[in-house]
Amino acid sequence: MIRDITIGQYYPADSVLHRLDPRVKLTGTLVYIVSLFLVKNLWGYLIAALALAAVIRASKVPFGYIVKGLKAVVILLLFTVCFNLFLTSGTPVFEWKFIRITKEGLYLAFSMAVRLTLLILGSSLMTFTTTPNELTDGMESLLSPLKKLHVPVHEVAMMMSIALRFIPILLEETDKIMKAQQARGADFESGGIIKRAKAMIPILIPLFISAFRRAGDLAMAMEARCYRGGAGRTKMKPLHYHGRDAGAWITMAMFVAVIVVSRRF
Amino acid sequence: MSIIIDQLNYTYSPGTAYEKQALKDISLVIEDGEFIGLIGHTGSGKSTLIQHLNGLVKATGGSVYYNGADIYDADYNLKELRTKVGLVFQYPEHQLFETTVLKDVQFGPKNLSLTPLEVDLRAYGALKQVGIPDDLIDASPFELSGGQKRRVAIAGVLAMEPEVLILDEPTAGLDPKGRDEILDQIAKIHDERHITVILVSHSMEDVAKYVGRIIVMDHGRAVFDGAPKKVFSHYKELEGIGLAAPQVTYAVNALRERGILVKTDATTVQEAKAAVLAVWKG
Numbered sequence: 001m002i003r004d005i006t007i008g009q010y011y012p013a014d015s016v017l018h019r020l021d022p023r024v025k026l027t028g029t030l031v032y033i034v035s036l037f038l039v040k041n042l043w044g045y046l047i048a049a050l051a052l053a054a055v056i057r058a059s060k061v062p063f064g065y066i067v068k069g070l071k072a073v074v075i076l077l078l079f080t081v082c083f084n085l086f087l088t089s090g091t092p093v094f095e096w097k098f099i100r101i102t103k104e105g106l107y108l109a110f111s112m113a114v115r116l117t118l119l120i121l122g123s124s125l126m127t128f129t130t131t132p133n134e135l136t137d138g139m140e141s142l143l144s145p146l147k148k149l150h151v152p153v154h155e156v157a158m159m160m161s162i163a164l165r166f167i168p169i170l171l172e173e174t175d176k177i178m179k180a181q182q183a184r185g186a187d188f189e190s191g192g193i194i195k196r197a198k199a200m201i202p203i204l205i206p207l208f209i210s211a212f213r214r215a216g217d218l219a220m221a222m223e224a225r226c227y228r229g230g231a232g233r234t235k236m237k238p239l240h241y242h243g244r245d246a247g248a249w250i251t252m253a254m255f256v257a258v259i260v261v262s263r264r265f
Numbered sequence: 266m267s268i269i270i271d272q273l274n275y276t277y278s279p280g281t282a283y284e285k286q287a288l289k290d291i292s293l294v295i296e297d298g299e300f301i302g303l304i305g306h307t308g309s310g311k312s313t314l315i316q317h318l319n320g321l322v323k324a325t326g327g328s329v330y331y332n333g334a335d336i337y338d339a340d341y342n343l344k345e346l347r348t349k350v351g352l353v354f355q356y357p358e359h360q361l362f363e364t365t366v367l368k369d370v371q372f373g374p375k376n377l378s379l380t381p382l383e384v385d386l387r388a389y390g391a392l393k394q395v396g397i398p399d400d401l402i403d404a405s406p407f408e409l410s411g412g413q414k415r416r417v418a419i420a421g422v423l424a425m426e427p428e429v430l431i432l433d434e435p436t437a438g439l440d441p442k443g444r445d446e447i448l449d450q451i452a453k454i455h456d457e458r459h460i461t462v463i464l465v466s467h468s469m470e471d472v473a474k475y476v477g478r479i480i481v482m483d484h485g486r487a488v489f490d491g492a493p494k495k496v497f498s499h500y501k502e503l504e505g506i507g508l509a510a511p512q513v514t515y516a517v518n519a520l521r522e523r524g525i526l527v528k529t530d531a532t533t534v535q536e537a538k539a540a541v542l543a544v545w546k547g
Contacts, residue, residue: 012282065281179321180360183352184421185376187344202372205362209407 009069009168011128017059018129021245022138028252029126035259036115036122044262045114051255052122061128069124070117077116084109127164136161137239140230154230162218170211177206267332268295268318268350268429268461274326275313287313288324289485295429295463300455302472302493303465305482306507311465312355314482315431318463319343319350348377351427355434357418361406366397366417369406373425391424392417394457395450412443416450423454429461430454436471448475469497473511473532481508494530513537 012018017025032052039045056063070077088105095101127135139157147153178188181202188199275288287310295301305311316322317329320336320343329336336346354360363369370388379387392402395416401409406417419435432451436444448464452475455462466472472479472493479496481489483506489496497503500510500518509515510532517529517537527544531537 062281176354177360179316180352180354180357181372182321183319183347183354184360184373185344185348185425186372187376202360202362206360210359 009127010131011061011065013060013129015058015060015129016244017055017125019242019244020129020248021239021241022130022134023142023239024241024245024248025126025130026135026138026142028248029123031252031256032122033119035256036118038259038263039111039115040263041265043265044259045111045118047258047262048118049114052118052125056121056125059125059129061125066121066124066128070120073116073120077113080112080116081109084112132161132165135164137235137237141239152230154233158230166211166214169214170207173210174203174207177203177210267297268293269330270294270314270317270327271330272327273314273317273324273329275310275317275322276325279325287485288317291327291485291487293480293487293490295461297428297461298459299461299478300452300476301461301463302476302479303463303482304467304469304472304479304508306467309482310485311482312433315352315433315463315465318429318431319347319352321347321352348373348425349427350429350431351422351425353419353422353430353432353435355437356415357421357435358406358411358414361414361418361421364405365403366392366406366409367402369417370420370424373421377425387424387426388420391420394423394454395420396446412439412446415439415447419447426458427460429463431463431465433465434467435464436466436468444471451475467508469503469509470511473497481506493532497532498530517541 032048036048039048056066085101085105085108086099088102088108090102090104092100092102093106130138136157139160140154143151143153143157178186182188186199186202188196188203191199270291270293273288273291274286277283277285277287291314303311303315313322317324318331320329320341323337331346331350334341336343361369363372367388370391371384374384374387389402397413397416397420401413406414409417415435419432422430430451435447435451439447448471451462451464454460464472464476469479476493478491479489479493480487481496481503488506489499489503497510497514500514503510513531513534513536514529517527517531517540520527520541521529525544527540529540531540
């Protein structure tokens with residue numbers, strides 16, 4: 001069901017990961033993603049996977065719930081695997097008519113799949129453990145040096161967090177509209193691709209209208225509370241680093257070191 | 266010919282932090298031609314319950330029988346059930362999508378694979394029944410007023426000629442005049458088409474005047490079920506769950522407490538007037 005799409009959502013729980021400073025989590029995710037690209041061999045992937053597993057464990061977010069987020073990108077994953085599998089040149093291990101699988105292709109397809117999966121799981125873990133508000137604050141604080149270059153940091157951060165915040169609302173709305181049209185006899189499941197695409201019209205039009213209406217309402221509500229962007233805006237809960245954040249930085253540095261060392265094997 | 270709900274249970278997102286039991290052991294029998302008011306506070310499970318009646322939501326426990334057939338049977342035709350049990354969602358005007366009012370209402374009947382003539386007849390008939398004048402039929406649904414949009418959306422379900430019509434808060438967000446108009450039209454549809462109507466509302470006042478039976482929901486349970494007079498006699502318990510009986514019920518009960526022996530089962534102003542006059546004349 002459409003409700004099951006969990007990517008980019010917050011999952012309330014009480015864990016060390018939830019209590020970490022959002023800046024640490026944002027940087028950590030970035031570091032993790034970069035380190036995935038530093039990995040050169042199977043050992044590196046194994047270490048990265050184990051590290052992620054440990055962090056997921058510590059986050060108290062149910063594993064099944066995180067995996068559901070992968071559903072949304074399964075197609076992308078399949079495409080990547082297929083392209084790498086069939087279109088890489090090298091020593092062939094399997095040949096049949098025009099299909100040719102090479103040793104290099106196998107390795108590339110495997111590593112791309114693992115890399116993508118870890119990347120998505122890792123970054124969705126950040127949104128699972130960070131509320132949209134924390135995420136905005138963290139992003140704003142991390143990007144604040146860019147303010148000197150006249151980048152509208154606050155606005156960009158605000159836009160990103162509103163986008164994230166609206167995912168569940170729009171999903172719920174889609175669910176509701178789908179049900180309403182089903183109640184009028186609409187059929188989304190049968191027929192060829194063109195018929196199915198056409199069947200989306202009664203969902204998409206009301207969804208767009210509702211998205212615009214909600215955006216207008218939100219803008220109005222923000223203006224009514226005198227919101228006028230980042231300049232001179234103070235925070236009710238300013239971000240502070242704690243002891244546990246230092247621990248996280250150290251863990252992160254160690255992880256990167258291990259990954260770099262793993263390249264030598 | 267009826268709807269039987271047997272020991273229905275429903276839990277949202279089981280196994281996650283968002284887990285919530287929305288329905289608890291609901292058992293009801295809804296006979297043909299009844300006019301029922303389903304009442305409950307926000308979050309009492311009334312919207313969830315009605316979505317079970319046409320199979321949009323599958324219960325996590327219990328069964329629903331429509332005309333004697335179990336709708337959860339593997340070979341049960343849910344699409345057909347949805348044409349028999351017409352469900353008008355809350356704020357139904359948010360699902361309008363076509364370029365003209367008529368086309369939007371035709372969407373439902375078209376999905377039934379009827380002849381174009383039949384589709385036209387049903388759509389036009391439904392629009393007439395909800396009181397949309399001819400000059401609006403070719404207008405864009407997005408140009409209409411809020412009340413008109415809602416009526417077009419109701420016509421969209423009505424045009425499928427359902428045997429059971431369920432309306433979720435059809436008066437939400439309307440002014441008192443628009444509210445009375447819509448409720449009057451629904452009552453008229455019930456009388457003319459001889460169909461079962463289930464009216465979901467959080468307002469006793471709204472439904473007391475129209476319905477023959479009231480089901481009160483609280484925290485996922487059906488706590489009261491009976492004729493309005495019977496249900497409103499529990500007005501003190503109703504207050505406990507955040508609902509209220511119609512104002513006249515309070516008025517006649519207050520009179521009785523002051524020693525004026527009026528009958529206390531009045532649910533509308535007219536009935537209260539008759540009761541007071543009866544005492545007056547002795």
